[in-house]
Amino acid sequence: MTNMSMVEAIRDALDVVMTKDDRVIVFGEDVGYFGGVFRCTQGLQEKHGKLRCFDTPINESGIVGTAIGMAAYGLRPCIEIQFADYMYPAFDQISQEASRIRYRSNGDFTCPMVIRMPTGGGIFGGETHSQSPEALFTHVSGLKTVLPSNPYDVKGMLIAAIEDPDPVIFLEPKRLYHGPFDGHHEAEAKTWKGHPLGEVPEGYYTVPLGKAAVRREGADVTVLTYGTMVHVALAAAEEQGVDAEIIDLRSLLPLDLETIEASVRKTGRCVVAHEATLTSGFGAELAARIQKECFYHLEAPVRRVAGWDVPYPHAQEWYYFPGPARLGQALLETLEA
Structure with a gap:
């Protein structure tokens, strides 16, 4: 290594x-x-x-x-x-x-x-x-x-x-x-x-496409995310003291529905996070899938945390990003719902 x-x-x-x-x-x-x-x-x-x-x-x-x-x-x-x-x-x-x-x-x-x-x-x-x-x-x-x-x-x-x-x-x-x-x-x-x-690892190895990874196990709420937002989610859960299960999708298509559904059925709550703008972002697809497959296990609506629906702001990009504070607030509100 x-x-x-x-x-x-x-x-x-x-x-x-x-x-x-x-x-x-x-x-x-x-x-x-x-x-x-x-x-x-x-x-x-x-x-x-x-x-x-x-x-x-x-x-x-x-x-x-x-x-x-x-x-x-x-x-x-x-x-x-x-x-x-x-x-x-x-x-x-x-x-x-x-x-x-x-x-x-x-x-x-x-x-x-x-x-x-x-x-x-x-x-x-x-x-x-x-x-x-x-x-x-x-x-x-x-x-x-x-x-x-x-x-x-x-x-x-x-x-x-x-x-x-x-x-x-x-x-x-x-x-x-x-x-x-x-x-x-x-x-x-x-x-x-x-x-x-x-x-x-040195040399040749592969990580299969279509398989998510559980980055943090938890019992209260599932966070579905990928890329940079995985690290934001880990920070948010730690700072807020939330027992969140954080799923790193890694592969958006093919999508690991088995891991996603198992986690949401366990926690009963779900927050989806991505850096892209909210409207028609990939989080909407995730929310729809969860609503269909895990409806009777949900204790609260699926919540999305994303970039604002504006052209990408140059000077204010750090306020555009969903950071630990914004994601942490969403986690707390989902637990209270």
Whole structure:
């Protein structure tokens, strides 16, 4: 086991799988010589060569379209969209082409590709570098969508995603890339209740897609969340002294309904938390599923805690984020309901 940041774990996963399988190709804007804007691909071009890790023009539709063609003909491209906010020009390729190849060809072709994207805020990047668009991908049949919260999961799930026979949207919370921004904002110190590094096994291993993890066992209320908000939820439960069971979904599609339902039936209460805006966020899907499957076990309405329904605010991003105080208040109100 080695202590790694999330960036180091991503880089290690790519190196491991590129060494293991020469069909794996990495490309995107600035991922080659420069090593990526967040340095997730640093050193890969030098080790594996310019044919397997290379830079592209600023053309997201072209990047994704090229990867789809490669995947259909037997390669396993793992591409990077520099920020999740930049994927919109490629959304046609993702939703109309990559997601449908298996169905359109009656299984004659598959699309084994991964689209990596840094997601969420926390770097003062403004409204075009800080969005959380995961719900858009979960609405598209044929895509798998994952969003890990720690270095161990990010390495194992990235390897599993690259080896998956279908297209996987791999979202990486950039607030977790290197850990807390100490001194930048007092809210961050309250948000982060852990070390920026995590123990990661050396070499090859996988974490299965579609399986949630229980990060904290509890009896009074279930918190369903993912990515950065896992750490916010842990902080909120600790600060409020609430016996909360915190479920890290890790994989949004496929979704681990078995773990979710077992927890909600045990606690009888549920709070859903995510950084994305509230309306039509993935939390709405979770609330609907719980309402249907766990209705007779619920002691209170399912509550959602999310970003505000406003364009992403640059200067006020730390007030936009659902922090431990806002989530903690929701936990207390749910217990009192």
